[in-house]
Amino acid sequence: MEDILRPLYQERTSQQNTLGVLLVEKNEQNRAFTENFNAILLIIVQEAEEAVFTKHYVDQRNETASMYIVTENQLKEWMLLGTNRKVIEWLYHGRILFDRNEYVYNLKTEMKEFPFYGRKMKMTIEFAKLIKRYTDGKAFFNDGHYLDAYNHILHSLHHLARLSIIENGYYPELTVWNQVRHIEPEIYKLYEELLTSDEDLQKRLELLFLASEFLIHSRTERGAEHLLSLMKEKEWWSINELLNHEEVSHYSVDLVTLMEYLIERQLVRSVSIQTKGHGIFHRYYQINKEI
Structure with a gap:
């Protein structure tokens, strides 16, 4: 096919x-x-009019090929956010046909050796998604919406698995459950129990929320480290300042839920500042100085 x-x-x-x-x-x-x-x-370029350009081909033997031209910035964004894992899989497993100044070789090395750039941010992105899914799942469960709770807890376990893989110094692959089975069997067992247990759905979810709570809580400081480190730069922050911070923007969609969770875990505390209106206060956030 290469020819x-x-x-x-x-x-x-x-x-x-x-x-x-x-x-x-x-x-x-x-x-x-x-x-x-x-x-x-997969062709990686420095810059282009389109961040991603795709073409499909077929030859005389009816064999098909897909060509992707991707800019360096787009590729690095995907690497950081994990939003296009198939392309990362191609980069990880693909055979190098051309490599200017060992650019691709160095990218592959960063992925295999991990840490690579933005590792702390990547952990907080996964942790924020985990907390959002877990919190919403628990709310659905408490309201008796068990199928919705099941969907959210399944996604939360997936984020927990990816977080565990990153935490152990590996890059999450497309086959994440195959990875986590060897890295942290306890998380894999929770996933297996959710899918295959003979218990009724309500009981399954109840047991799973209890079992996963410790695994999540024990990762809180490491999972939120990027945000907690950033918050140490100032005495206190408004929610708008945090939402619009360049680095926080990658997980801003889940930030509010994450902040409430960190307050509950006493890693962050809210500060009330008087407004012009009587009895109304601005709510600001600051790192708990004891941590």
């Missing part, structure tokens, strides 16, 4: 804008990774 695809990328390798080219070929183990195409051609 057929060579004309598609060869011209680009002479351009200074091209940083690297990788090839992922379909086999029995990676069908999900390649979107059922016979091959994926």
Whole structure:
């Protein structure tokens, strides 16, 4: 397949804008990774008019290929946020066809050795998603909406698994449960119990909330470290200041729920500041000085 695809990328390798080219070929183990195409051609460029450009091809043998041209900034955003894991999987497992100044080699090394840039932020992104899903799931459970609670706790376990993988110094792959089964079997067992237990759904959820609570609480300081470190820069913060902070923007959608959880865990406290109106106060947030 590489010989057929060579004309598609060869011209680009002479351009200074091209940083690297990788090839992922379909086999029995990676069908999900390649979107059922016979091959994926990933081309990384410094800049382009479109952050992502895609083309599909078919040859005389009816074999298919998909070409993705991705900018460096877009790729790094995906690496940080984990929002396009299939592309990260291609980068991780893809065979290097072209590599300018070992750019792709260095990216692969960062992923395999981990920590890479933004590790603390990545942990807080996952932790914020975990707390949001867990909190909403518990609220649905208490209201008797067990199917909605099931959906949220399933997602929260997924974020807990990814957080555990990052915490142990690995990069979360697409097959996250295969990873976590070896890294932290306790979390895998919770996931298995949720899916396969003979207990009725209400009882299953009740037991799972109890069992997962300790696993979540024990990770609070490490999981929220990025936010807690940032908050030490000032005496107190308004919620708007935090929501609009450049680094917090990556998990701002879950920030309010996370802040309430941190207050409950006594890592953050709220401060009341008098407004012009009688009996009305601004609510500010500050790090608990005891931590």
